[in-house]
Amino acid sequence: xxxxxxWLPLLNLTLTIKLATxxxxxxxxxxxxxxxxxxxxxxxxxxxxxxxxxxxxxxTRAQRIEAxxxxxxxDATATAKASxxxxxxxxxxxxxxxxxxxxxxxxxxxxxxVRAYLTDHRDIGGYADLMLICxxxxxxxxxxxxxxLGSSYKEGPxxxxxxxxxxxxAGGFGEVKAALSGVAYYPPAKEPAAFVAAxxxxxxxxxxxxxxxxxxxxxxxxxxxxxxxxxxxxVVLGSLKEDQVVFVTPTRHDPDAAFxxxxxxxxxxxxxxxxxxxGAAGQGQGQGQGxxxxxxxxxxxxxxxSVPSFGWGLVVKMDEAEVLAPLVRLRGALxxxxxxxxxxxxxxxxRSGRKMDDAMARxxxxxxKAEEAEAQINGLxxxxxDAVFGAxxxxxxxxxxxxxxxxxxxxxxxxxxxxxxxxxxxDDREAHRAxxxxxxxxxxxxxxxxxxxxxGYRLDGTTFPCELSMAAMTLPDGRRRFIGVHRDVxxxxxxxxxxxxxxxxxxxxxDFVGFADAADTHILYVNRxxxxxxxxxxxxxxxxxxxxxxHPAWTNKLLEETILPTAIREGVWQGECAFLHRDGHEIxxxxxxxxxxxxxxxxxxxxxxSRDITERKQSEQALRHSEERYRHLSDNALVGVYQSTIGGxxLYVNRxxxxxxxxxxxxELIAAGAWARYERVEDRLAFVEALKQSGRxxxxxxxxxxxxxxxxxxxxxxxxxxxxxxxxxxxxxxxKEAEAAFHKAHExxxxxMRELQERVDELERFRKATVQREFRIKExxxxxxxxxxxxx
Numbered sequence: 001x002x003x004x005x006x007w008l009p010l011l012n013l014t015l016t017i018k019l020a021t022x023x024x025x026x027x028x029x030x031x032x033x034x035x036x037x038x039x040x041x042x043x044x045x046x047x048x049x050x051x052x053x054x055x056x057x058x059x060t061r062a063q064r065i066e067a068x069x070x071x072x073x074x075d076a077t078a079t080a081k082a083s084x085x086x087x088x089x090x091x092x093x094x095x096x097x098x099x100x101x102x103x104x105x106x107x108x109x110x111x112x113x114v115r116a117y118l119t120d121h122r123d124i125g126g127y128a129d130l131m132l133i134c135x136x137x138x139x140x141x142x143x144x145x146x147x148x149l150g151s152s153y154k155e156g157p158x159x160x161x162x163x164x165x166x167x168x169x170a171g172g173f174g175e176v177k178a179a180l181s182g183v184a185y186y187p188p189a190k191e192p193a194a195f196v197a198a199x200x201x202x203x204x205x206x207x208x209x210x211x212x213x214x215x216x217x218x219x220x221x222x223x224x225x226x227x228x229x230x231x232x233x234x235v236v237l238g239s240l241k242e243d244q245v246v247f248v249t250p251t252r253h254d255p256d257a258a259f260x261x262x263x264x265x266x267x268x269x270x271x272x273x274x275x276x277x278x279g280a281a282g283q284g285q286g287q288g289q290g291x292x293x294x295x296x297x298x299x300x301x302x303x304x305x306s307v308p309s310f311g312w313g314l315v316v317k318m319d320e321a322e323v324l325a326p327l328v329r330l331r332g333a334l335x336x337x338x339x340x341x342x343x344x345x346x347x348x349x350x351r352s353g354r355k356m357d358d359a360m361a362r363x364x365x366x367x368x369k370a371e372e373a374e375a376q377i378n379g380l381x382x383x384x385x386d387a388v389f390g391a392x393x394x395x396x397x398x399x400x401x402x403x404x405x406x407x408x409x410x411x412x413x414x415x416x417x418x419x420x421x422x423x424x425x426x427d428d429r430e431a432h433r434a435x436x437x438x439x440x441x442x443x444x445x446x447x448x449x450x451x452x453x454x455x456g457y458r459l460d461g462t463t464f465p466c467e468l469s470m471a472a473m474t475l476p477d478g479r480r481r482f483i484g485v486h487r488d489v490x491x492x493x494x495x496x497x498x499x500x501x502x503x504x505x506x507x508x509x510x511d512f513v514g515f516a517d518a519a520d521t522h523i524l525y526v527n528r529x530x531x532x533x534x535x536x537x538x539x540x541x542x543x544x545x546x547x548x549x550x551h552p553a554w555t556n557k558l559l560e561e562t563i564l565p566t567a568i569r570e571g572v573w574q575g576e577c578a579f580l581h582r583d584g585h586e587i588x589x590x591x592x593x594x595x596x597x598x599x600x601x602x603x604x605x606x607x608x609x610s611r612d613i614t615e616r617k618q619s620e621q622a623l624r625h626s627e628e629r630y631r632h633l634s635d636n637a638l639v640g641v642y643q644s645t646i647g648g649x650x651l652y653v654n655r656x657x658x659x660x661x662x663x664x665x666x667x668e669l670i671a672a673g674a675w676a677r678y679e680r681v682e683d684r685l686a687f688v689e690a691l692k693q694s695g696r697x698x699x700x701x702x703x704x705x706x707x708x709x710x711x712x713x714x715x716x717x718x719x720x721x722x723x724x725x726x727x728x729x730x731x732x733x734x735x736k737e738a739e740a741a742f743h744k745a746h747e748x749x750x751x752x753m754r755e756l757q758e759r760v761d762e763l764e765r766f767r768k769a770t771v772q773r774e775f776r777i778k779e780x781x782x783x784x785x786x787x788x789x790x791x792x
Contacts, residue, residue, distance in 0.1 A: 047301065048475055050323050051289055052390060052399070054303040055471050055483045057228050058316040061235055062307055063386075063469055063485065065222050066451065069309035072196045072214065073178040075125055080178075080198035080210040082121075088114045089132060089200060089208045096140045102150040111141070119143050122212070128189065129213035133167050133197075135206055146188035161186055163195050163211060171199035171206040177570070182239055182311050183219060183248045185259050191216055192248065192259050194310070203575050204566050220258070223249040232300075233318035238273040239311055245270040245277065248312065253296060261295060269293055272304040276313025279306030279449065286313070287449050289473050291320060305449055305471060387466075387486040393440055393479065395420045395433070407466075407488055409458040420484075425457045439472070440480070448472050453599045456486060464490045465599065493599075512579065512589065512610040518568075518596075518603040521547045533589075533612060535582030547606075552580045567595040568603050579610070588617045640714075640729035646688060651724065660714075660731050662707040678704060695720045701732070 079085070092114065095107040122130035122143050131142040137154035151157060153164035162181035169179030178198040186193035193213050200208040223235040234252035238245050247254075247261040254261060263270035272292055279286010286306030294300045294317060302317035387404035391397050400415040408415070408423050415422070421429040439445040446452070447470045456466040467487040474480055512530035516523050523542045531538055534550045548556045555577045566573040573593045578586040589610040596605040634641040640657030644650050653666045663669040678684045683702065691697060697718040704712045713736040718727040 044476065047323065048481075050301055050318065051303065051473055051475070052481070052483065053228060054233075054301065054316045054318065055289075055473055056388060056485075057235070058303050058305055058314060059469055059471055059483065059485050060386075061222070061225075061316065062305060062314055063451070063487075065307050065312075065314075066309050068218075068222065069180050072212070073180055073198070076196045076198040076210060076212055077178045079121055079125070079212070080200045084117065085200060085210070086202060086207070088117065092132060092141050093134060093208070096134075096138070096150075102140070102145075114141075115143075125212065126215055126218065127212045128193070128215045131163070131211040131213070132200075133209040133211060135171070135208065137164075137167065139163075140208075144189075148188040158186075158188070162193065163213075166195040166197040166211060167209050170197035170211070171209045180309055184241075186213075189213065192219070194219060201570075204570070204573055220249050223251070226252060229316070230318055230322050232322045233316070236273060236295075236315040236317070237307070237312050238277060238315075239313070240265065240274065240277045245274045245313075247295075251295075257295075263295065269295055269297075272302055272315050273313045276304040276306045276315065277311070279313070285443075285449065287471060292317075303471075303473065387488075389415075389420065389423075389482075389484045389486070391420045391482045391484070393436075393482075395436060398481070404486070407486065408456065409460055409462075422459075423457055423486075425455050425463055428455070445470075445472075453489070456488070464488060465493045466490075509609070512608065512612075514608050514610075516547050516606045518606055521606075523547065523550070524605070526550075530610075533581070533587055534579050550579055552578055552586050554578075555580075563591075563593055564595075564606070567593050567606065571595055571597075576613070577610075588613050637728075640731075641727075642729065643724060643726040646692075646720070646723045646725065648684075652726075657729060660706075660712065660729065661704075662710065672707075678702075691718055691720050691725060697727075 091110045092107075095104070095110040096102065098104070098106055101107060118130055118132075118141070122128075129142055129144045129146075132140050133153065134140050137152045137156075139148050139151055139153065142149050148156075148158050148163070153159055153161070153167050158164055162184045163186065166179045166181040169181075170177065178196065181195040181197075183192050183194040185191070193216065195211050195213055197209050197211040199206045200210055223237050225235070226233060229235075232252075236247065236251055237249045238247050240246075241262075243265050245263045245265055245267075246259060247257040249258050251257045251261075263273070265274050269292075272288065272290075275284065275288060276286050278284045287304060289303040290301075291299055292302050294302070299320040300317040301320050301323050302315055304313060304315040306312070307314050385403060387407045388399075388401045389397060389404055390399035397415050397418050397420055400410075402412065404410075405412050405415060421432055424432050435445060435447070439448070447468065449471065451467055451469045454466060454468045456464050458464070465488075467489055469485045469487075471483045472480060473483070509527060510529050512533050513527040514523065514530050515525045523545045526534075526536065526542050528538065530536075531540070531542075536542060547559065551559065558577055563573045563575075563577070571594065573591075575591060576588065577591050578588050581587060590613050591608055591610040593606060593608045595603045596607060598604050634652075634654045637654055637656055640660050641652075641654040642650065642657055643652040650670045653669050655666055658664070658666045658669045661669060663672070687700070687702065697716060700716045700718065702714050702716055704714060706712050711733070712731065713733045715730040715732045716727060717729075718725050
């Protein structure tokens, strides 16, 4: 009774106050209910639209990254097949391996010759560096000449780098194909780097690996486009490194994040990026969505998926505060309205209507914001060149952009409400429905998160090839939505068909041109020249024959073990083999065999173009016979015959030359290295310089040393060709010794003659003196006789 009496004073209130009070209460409750429902609907609508927008950005960005990776691999493969690159490689490899040095004069001379050509290849492709690696793993040449030049990617300090990994994938080990690395810090470049590599082939064998370092700016640009992401949205790319998730590009809020921002794999903040990166490595579905805390600790609305080509995880996100900003403003307005209603309860009669009008205006404002967000998404979809579909779990199309209507031949807006199977060929629709049911029941699908080729079905019944990328998402209320992006590849397919038709037009070629079924090797077509080569009639049905019927047994073995496996693996094989004429004789040919694959990757047809090289083989055989006769004459010549590099390295010597230098065999002399041991270094320098200027020497005398250091005089003939010279040596040591003995005897004879002449001169003087004395004696005798006679 006492509790009831507490409310008695209210009964004494005037009707106006009672009505005003109840009216105010009803208005406040109504406004609160309407506001709550509007906020809830607006929040759900904003979240759904923003999730769809983020998925579209994620799928578009993933396709852009995959297209970038594919284009770079194709570019590397095309560059590796450049005809001049093999010649450049041969020169660089020879210069490097001659002294295992990248600073030798020979290497630097070749570097100056090829640098402009290789640098142009790097600049045209927009790469940071171009590198050439030998099969042994040595980096023989690079544009930047960094600290890694000359080092080994198998054993050197960079053996664990991304460059070493892409070298192994492209041809150093395992399957020979173009390869793409992940992104990691590369010390020689002093910055993060990724590499694409392709093998350089000669006759199907890997002779080198071409590696191209992608420009850091190109990689960063993949995440730098923020169109459709508002003021706080961003794209984050990361990879798994052991127990950490590493950011590989700068972010909108952290320009220095690349390879500096790392998160523990088990950190809740790292979960979206880690989950997406695991998907790229084949460890899970690799995609998801939800409200999470990002690396700044800020709640964000995010979607994530894997990027298989680089092994990355991709997260597209936007701050939750920005997503829900219109609702926050509306919520504040509603609370203020409720407060004013409570304070102004006494005048609620006409004010409550006004407040309700204000509340409805704010609801309309929230709706307008949602419609604005939807218009932004529609603008993004309208600008997209690919067809974008959104569908529910029943397959009903909820959204289709303008490109989708144009691509599939429907009027604008008419696809919405249709089942997604209207764009699937009738024969494939049941399989599509079964796949959708299987995904809804098990979560397994071969379409989600991948890019596959399918057949599109237009409204007029025509079909066309297209690439399909799909993503699935779950709304907050548990409903599932699917987004599909279709790309028309008709023109690309036409280009492939045109290439096939061009091959078929080779019927007029003088070479053998043929096609065979890859499944059972039955011949499908042989041109006129090929029929003549194998002795087949022009009207003879070749489809009953197999590849083995037009080849000898040894070529069939080569086909089975080498040619066909190589063509299936690499797409093409080229080399020498033979065809079998119907009369039993073999025709040697130079063959190019190509494996043509379907869109699914299966080899369907083999084609070959083969040139008769019988005359060339006969010429080669005649040349070999001539070389054998020349070698026989050289080996048995009595004079020394040799061939040497300009640097003094022997390439060939005969037995006479080996014996001349006191070696037991030519092989021992060649293994010993340079045979020309000069007494004076300046003699060799003078000889080489004179040979370079004249190009030829005849009867050039040189004094050399034998193996034991014994002096050896030779008479040398030499002819210079490129960087080698060849000729003959004659030992003239005996002649030189005889000449020396002759000169010595001649000088001794001359000395004796001079001595004899001196003695003759002395005797002559003595004779003259004796004659004069005898004459004087006679005179004296005569004088004595006269004196005697006078005395008498």
